[in-house]
Amino acid sequence: MSNLLITPPPSRWARFWASPLGDSLRGNPVALVALLVFSVIVVLALLAPVIAPFDPYDPTQIDIMNSDLPPFWIPGAEPQFVLGSDDQGRDMWSAILYGTRLSLMIGLAAVALQATLGIAIGLAAGYLGGRVDSLLMRLADIQLSFSTLMLAIVVLAVTHAMWGAAVFDRYAVVAVIAVIGLAEWPQYARTLRATVLAERQKEYVDSARVLGFGPLRIMLRHILPNAMSPIFVISTVQVGNAIIAEASLSFLGLGLPASQPSLGALIASGFDYIFAGSWWITALPGGVLVVLVLVINLLGDWLRDALNPRLYKV
Amino acid sequence: MIAYLVKRLVQGIAVMLVISALGFAIQSHLGDPLRDLVGQSLGQDAQQQLRQDLGLDDPYWAQYVRFLGRVMQGDLGTSLFFDEPALQVILKKLPATLELVFAATVIIVLLSVPLGVYTAIRPHAILSRVIMGLSVLGISTPVFLTAILMISVFSVGYGWLPAFGRGDAVPVWGYWETNFASLDGLSHILLPSVALAAIMLPMFIRLIRAEMLEVLQSDYVKYARAKGLHPLRIYYVHALKNTLMPVITLGGVQIGTMVAYTILTETVFQWPGMGFMFLEAVNRADTPLIVAYLIVVGLIFVLTNTLVDLIYALVNPTVKLARMGA
Amino acid sequence: MSLLSVRDLTVKFAMRSQTVTALHQISFDLARGERLGIVGESGAGKSITGFALMKLLSAPGYIDSGTIQFDGTDITQAPEAQMRQIRGNRIAMVFQDPMVTLNPVLTIGQQMVETLRAHRKLSRRDAQEIALTKLREVQIAAPELRLKQYPHELSGGMRQRIIIAMALLLDPDLIIADEPTTALDVTIQADIMELLLKLCQANKVGLILITHDLGVVSQLTERTLVMYAGRIVEAGKTREIINDPQHPYTQGLINALPQQTLPGQMLKQIPGAMPVLTDIPPGCPFSPRCAFALAECRRLLPQIMQQGSSEVACHEVNRLHSDLLLEEGR
Numbered sequence: 015m016s017n018l019l020i021t022p023p024p025s026r027w028a029r030f031w032a033s034p035l036g037d038s039l040r041g042n043p044v045a046l047v048a049l050l051v052f053s054v055i056v057v058l059a060l061l062a063p064v065i066a067p068f069d070p071y072d073p074t075q076i077d078i079m080n081s082d083l084p085p086f087w088i089p090g091a092e093p094q095f096v097l098g099s100d101d102q103g104r105d106m107w108s109a110i111l112y113g114t115r116l117s118l119m120i121g122l123a124a125v126a127l128q129a130t131l132g133i134a135i136g137l138a139a140g141y142l143g144g145r146v147d148s149l150l151m152r153l154a155d156i157q158l159s160f161s162t163l164m165l166a167i168v169v170l171a172v173t174h175a176m177w178g179a180a181v182f183d184r185y186a187v188v189a190v191i192a193v194i195g196l197a198e199w200p201q202y203a204r205t206l207r208a209t210v211l212a213e214r215q216k217e218y219v220d221s222a223r224v225l226g227f228g229p230l231r232i233m234l235r236h237i238l239p240n241a242m243s244p245i246f247v248i249s250t251v252q253v254g255n256a257i258i259a260e261a262s263l264s265f266l267g268l269g270l271p272a273s274q275p276s277l278g279a280l281i282a283s284g285f286d287y288i289f290a291g292s293w294w295i296t297a298l299p300g301g302v303l304v305v306l307v308l309v310i311n312l313l314g315d316w317l318r319d320a321l322n323p324r325l326y327k328v
Numbered sequence: 329m330i331a332y333l334v335k336r337l338v339q340g341i342a343v344m345l346v347i348s349a350l351g352f353a354i355q356s357h358l359g360d361p362l363r364d365l366v367g368q369s370l371g372q373d374a375q376q377q378l379r380q381d382l383g384l385d386d387p388y389w390a391q392y393v394r395f396l397g398r399v400m401q402g403d404l405g406t407s408l409f410f411d412e413p414a415l416q417v418i419l420k421k422l423p424a425t426l427e428l429v430f431a432a433t434v435i436i437v438l439l440s441v442p443l444g445v446y447t448a449i450r451p452h453a454i455l456s457r458v459i460m461g462l463s464v465l466g467i468s469t470p471v472f473l474t475a476i477l478m479i480s481v482f483s484v485g486y487g488w489l490p491a492f493g494r495g496d497a498v499p500v501w502g503y504w505e506t507n508f509a510s511l512d513g514l515s516h517i518l519l520p521s522v523a524l525a526a527i528m529l530p531m532f533i534r535l536i537r538a539e540m541l542e543v544l545q546s547d548y549v550k551y552a553r554a555k556g557l558h559p560l561r562i563y564y565v566h567a568l569k570n571t572l573m574p575v576i577t578l579g580g581v582q583i584g585t586m587v588a589y590t591i592l593t594e595t596v597f598q599w600p601g602m603g604f605m606f607l608e609a610v611n612r613a614d615t616p617l618i619v620a621y622l623i624v625v626g627l628i629f630v631l632t633n634t635l636v637d638l639i640y641a642l643v644n645p646t647v648k649l650a651r652m653g654a
Numbered sequence: 655m656s657l658l659s660v661r662d663l664t665v666k667f668a669m670r671s672q673t674v675t676a677l678h679q680i681s682f683d684l685a686r687g688e689r690l691g692i693v694g695e696s697g698a699g700k701s702i703t704g705f706a707l708m709k710l711l712s713a714p715g716y717i718d719s720g721t722i723q724f725d726g727t728d729i730t731q732a733p734e735a736q737m738r739q740i741r742g743n744r745i746a747m748v749f750q751d752p753m754v755t756l757n758p759v760l761t762i763g764q765q766m767v768e769t770l771r772a773h774r775k776l777s778r779r780d781a782q783e784i785a786l787t788k789l790r791e792v793q794i795a796a797p798e799l800r801l802k803q804y805p806h807e808l809s810g811g812m813r814q815r816i817i818i819a820m821a822l823l824l825d826p827d828l829i830i831a832d833e834p835t836t837a838l839d840v841t842i843q844a845d846i847m848e849l850l851l852k853l854c855q856a857n858k859v860g861l862i863l864i865t866h867d868l869g870v871v872s873q874l875t876e877r878t879l880v881m882y883a884g885r886i887v888e889a890g891k892t893r894e895i896i897n898d899p900q901h902p903y904t905q906g907l908i909n910a911l912p913q914q915t916l917p918g919q920m921l922k923q924i925p926g927a928m929p930v931l932t933d934i935p936p937g938c939p940f941s942p943r944c945a946f947a948l949a950e951c952r953r954l955l956p957q958i959m960q961q962g963s964s965e966v967a968c969h970e971v972n973r974l975h976s977d978l979l980l981e982e983g984r
Contacts, residue, residue: 159633161584167591168622171610172354175618258470262592265472266607281473285596288480289491297480300473308468315464545712547754553710554749555769555820556742565768569759645759645804 038320045316048309055306059115066108067094071274085294100280100295101287109280110299114306116276120191121257125249127195128256132202133245137233139203140210151207154200162197163259169193170268183271190269194256201248209241243321250317254310261303277303336637340630347626351619352395355405356388404623405616409609414620418602422624423504424494425590425601431507431521436529444536444571445563448544460537463530471589475523475596482519490516492598520597527589528582535578539571546570573644580636587625657827657860658684658707663720663730665699665706665884667931674931676702676715678885686827689854689861691871691892693907694881697928700864703881704830707862708745709737725827743773745828746821748850751837752813756805762816763801769823788819792849811842818850828860835870847874868907872896880904883929883939890964900966902944938969946970 030036039045058065085098085106097106139150170193174182182189213219213236222232261278263269265285270276272283277299284295398404404414447456466474483491495516497505507513543549544567552566591603598604602621609617665677677699684690692700705711707722709729722729724740732740741747749755757765766785770776776784782801789797792815805813814834821829831850835843851874854861863874871878871892878895880888880903888901899905906924908914914922926943929935935942941951951969958967961975 159581159584160629161582161588163588164584167588171606171618175610175613175615176357254468258468261470262472262588265470266592266595267611278470281476285476288476289484293480293484296476300476304465304469304473307470308465311464311468547749547751548757550710550712551747551749551755552757554708554741554747555772556738556740557768557772558738561768561772566757566760570757643759645761646806 035320039316042316044312048312048316051305052309052313055114055302055309056118058111059118062108062111062115066105066111068105068108070104070109070112084292085298097298098294100284101292106294106298109275110277110302113275113277113280113299114302116187116270116274117257117260117278117303117306120187120194120260120276121253123191124194124198124256124260125252127191128198128252129202129245129249131196132199133206133238133241135199136203136206137210137237140207140214141229141233147207150203154203157197158200162194162255163262165197166190166193166259166263167266167268170263174268183273186270186274190260190263193263194259198252198255201252202245205244205248206238206241209244210237213237213240247314247318247321250310250314254307254314257303257307257310277306336634340634343630344623344626347623348396348399349392351399351622352392354622355395355615355619356391399623404620407609407617407620408614409612409617410614414616415624417605417617418620418624420503421600421602421605423506424497424599425594425603427507427517428520428524428593428599428601429586429590431517432524432528435521435525436532439525440529440532440536441568444533445540445568447533447537448540449563451541459533463533466526466530467534469527470592471523471527472592472596474526475520475593478519478523479596489519491519494600520593520599523596524586524589524593528586531582532575532578536571536575539574540567543567543570569643573640576636576640576643580633580640583629583632583636587629656683657686657688657725659721659723660707661721661723663703663706663722664718665702665711665715666718668714668716669932672932675718676884676931677706679720680886681720682879682886682889684828684860684862687854687858687860688877689851689863689875691875691878692862692864692881693866693868693871693878695866695907695928697883697930698881699884700866700881701832702884704747704832704862704864707830708741708747710741739773742769742826743824744826745830746824746826748814748817748821748829748831748834750833752810752817753805753837755817756813758805761802761804762808766801766816766820766823769820773824784823785819788822789816791822791853792816792819794819810838811846814838814846815849818846818853822853822857822859825857826859828862829854830862830864832864833866834863836865850874868896869911869913880907883934884931885939885967886958886965887940887967888964889958894963900961900964900971901940901968902946902970903940906943938967 031040039049063069088098094105097110099105100109135150135154139147170189173189177185210233219232219236222236227235257277260269260276261281264276264278265282267282270279272279275283280299281296281303284292284297284299287295402415404418406412407414407417410417443459446453447459450456479491482489493516494505494507494513496510496512497507498509498513499505500509507517549562549567552562557566587603590601591607593599594601594604595607602624606618606621608614609621660683661681662679663677663681664675664679667674667676680699680703682690692703694700702711702715705715706717707724707729709717709732711717717730720730725744727736727740729737729740756762760768763782763785766788767778767781770781770784771778785801786797789800794800794812794815800808800812800816808816818834821831829850834850835846838846847870850861850863853859861874863871865871875892878888878890878892879886880895880901882903888895888899888904895904896908899908903924906922909922910924924943929939929942935952937950937952937954938944938947938956941947944951948969954969956967956969956972958965959972961971966972
């Protein structure tokens with residue numbers, strides 16, 4: 015009987031809420047709001063195919079007759095197009111939902127690539143040491159001094175010129191993810207290397223070695239968990255940076271094509287119509303982009319203060 | 329000192345060799361020099377003959393050495409679109425970009441130091457919170473959006489300032505025309521330079537603030553207080569001078585980013601500088617101009633990085649140039 | 655009249671969740687030219703006392719109550735501008751670690767000249783002259799060269815000499831030296847202490863020497879305060895305290911001195927550790943570590959009382975003395 019009265023084990027959320035991290039979140043209304051807004055954006059973006067009234071990728075659903083309609087609060091709006099339409103008659107609300115989904119996806123994928131690469135290089139540099147270490151860290155310095163955006167612009171510009179626009183557009187998503195993902199590994203690598211150097215000295219690593227565990231297992235099971243909080247903090251900020259980088263590339267015409275628009279590509283396509291007064295084609299996706307990156311950066315600031323890991327400043 | 333300069337020179341040459349090799353690879357894979365020279369009208373045999381004459385069938389390394397030789401003499405090829413030497417096209421565009429970067433840098437330096445110091449010494453003041461809030465917003469806003477926003481407000485909305493171009497640039501010397509000598513020129517450079525500064529400024533404010541907060545906790549600042557010094561001297565001499573070193577390092581790392589942001593800013597404002605030219609060259613597949621741009625930007629990059637290192641050594645007494653050369 | 659008169663000085667730290675008291679109603683006097691030692695383990699509140707006297711407590715610390723009369727001025731009430739005229743000029747400080755006390759990006763000359771010019775209208779050249787005289791006083795080789803050097807070019811001992819020279823620049827009435835030799839090489843510690851003593855005597859400067867080392871205090875000072883957990887537990891003439899310590903804590907400190915230990919023996923450390931400020935035990939704060947502690951000690955805070963030539967805050971000492979008095983009266 016009494017068994018039935020036992021309270022269920024606390025949910026994951028309840029446990030997080032009770033943890034020190036949750037505690038610091040409670041004392042930080044800015045971070046709390048940022049988390050809420052971020053969650054709403056992510057959910058809306060994930061549900062884009064379900065909630066969007068139109069499919070912006072389907073040319074048959076786009077009618078030029080519906081072009082340049084303003085959003086609902088401006089006279090001349092059509093109830094069908096809540097946030098208006100762009101110059102080709104594409105529904106802005108649907109385009110923004112899909113665009114956000116694409117921007118988020120590219121940001122996350124690029125950061126996953128960065129993290130994998132950086133963690134592997136950092137672990138290798140820290141574990142192998144010696145000449146390999148100094149070579150890899152020298153490479154990291156050089157990589158850092160060439161900015162990611164500059165590198166991405168050059169690589170994509172050359173690819174663009176080499177393949178031609180038609181082929182480039184087809185592989186744009188992969189190319190953008192690859193370029194942003196490959197360019198930003200040094201921050202992860204440096205942090206991981208420092209963690210390896212610090213943890214190697216410790217007893218438990220020795221005992222793991224005595225027990226006969228291989229270096230790979232020691233790295234992944236024993237050392238990597240110690241680097242989780244810096245990885246977490248870096249990744250948050252990097253997702254924001256990657257989304258900005260993608261938007262900038264798309265704006266320059268070196269990222270995603272207008273037929274498969276991310277937020278950056280939407281802004282770019284609207285820019286030409288700003289002087290004609292159709293400001294919403296640019297402003298609405300622009301606003302969403304800024305809010306998305308802003309809440310990610312605010313969450314990053316909060317995580318950095320709450321977890322307070324050792325980070326490399328530059 | 330001399331050892332250091334020699335070392336920097338060797339490093340710079342190494343970087344330039346890599347960039348030129350990259351440029352050569354792009355040139356030899358992208359452009360068809362034959363088509364560039366004569367168009368499509370030549371017969372097969374004549375084409376083959378020309379290829380041999382031009383040395384296009386030579387091994388790659390021999391072609392690269394020839395390419396290097398031409399680059400050393402300032403021959404970066406001929407722009408397909410402008411039908412002019414690529415270097416000349418770039419040199420014509422260079423002053424516009426340098427002036428834009430200069431104006432933005434002045435804004436960044438003039439604002440980041442006092443704002444960063446203020447937010448560090450008054451961390452709880454309302455103004456500090458506003459500055460820090462705006463700087464997170466600034467970091468989160470891509471440069472092209474700031475630029476678009478400024479155009480739509482100040483040009484389209486109020487019509488106060490021009491939206492694109494350089495306006496009346498006053499000729500100074502050679503290809504150099506300046507925006508700083510006429511009211512029209514100044515009104516044209518205002519929005520682009522503010523937009524470019526707006527993206528870099530928050531980063532520097534945040535860094536100066538963070539470093540300053542750390543320095544203010546240090547023993548030597550406490551000691552300076554114990555000596556009865558005026559707070560202004562403590563903040564601006566004792567603390568700021570120590571804060572500057574990481575800031576200079578960041579400045580060096582950000583040179584590449586600055587170049588990228590220049591491309592974006594120039595594109596939005598159709599500023600007739602190198603960045604806008606580069607993007608147009610990409611869209612026109614003007615390979616020689618793309619390659620020439622990369623080499624010139626690489627050179628600027630190497631030079632400014634060396635300059636930043638020298639400034640760092642001047643500010644930081646613990647760095648001995650002689651030791652850096654060792 | 656004494657130069658410095660501290661009465662019921664209480665310092666608190668406002669933490670996020672609670673406010674803790676770091677100094678409990680400290681009172682002491684210092685005559686002109688007198689040398690006073692403040693002794694205790696780390697965490698006793700010695701350094702906080704030093705910084706409170708300069709009104710340089712960094713947030714979240716603040717002076718809650720009490721007065722600090724310095725030559726007729728109440729420092730606790732003095733505005734910041736007036737404090738700036740006192741700091742460096744009338745009261746100088748010598749910090750613990752000379753490696754981090756001097757600003758790394760300014761030359762020794764700049765740091766000495768700015769101190770002089772902050773307090774006196776002097777030309778740069780005259781200020782440099784004064785700096786040179788003071789550097790000679792602390793027996794630094796090639797003083798002209800030192801003025802042009804940066805701190806990182808000098809050894810730790812040399813830096814501490816320079817800091818002592820800087821403390822003397824404006825002929826202050828009082829020098830507060832916070833563990834001035836702890837960070838230095840053992841071989842030069844004695845030199846620096848001797849120099850400090852000689853200069854204080856020669857210039858008739860008062861000294862407050864903050865240290866954990868009773869041995870140093872016995873060589874340099876005339877009077878001593880022993881502090882524990884933010885309170886003074888024993889105060890009196892240094893010779894009396896060294897030769898006839900009353901408080902069990904003072905006795906423990908003396909027994910722990912290496913000089914008190916025979917070769918091959920372990921140092922006789924006081925068992926346990928100083929309580930943290932957020933968790934001070936009830937009654938006498940030393941009672942958990944005290945070999946003589948009675949039930950009363952764990953309940954009731956002992957007040958500081960005159961016992962013979964010293965002042966002591968201890969129930970056991972009080973009891974012994976009253977027994978003694980009773981016996982004498984009998």
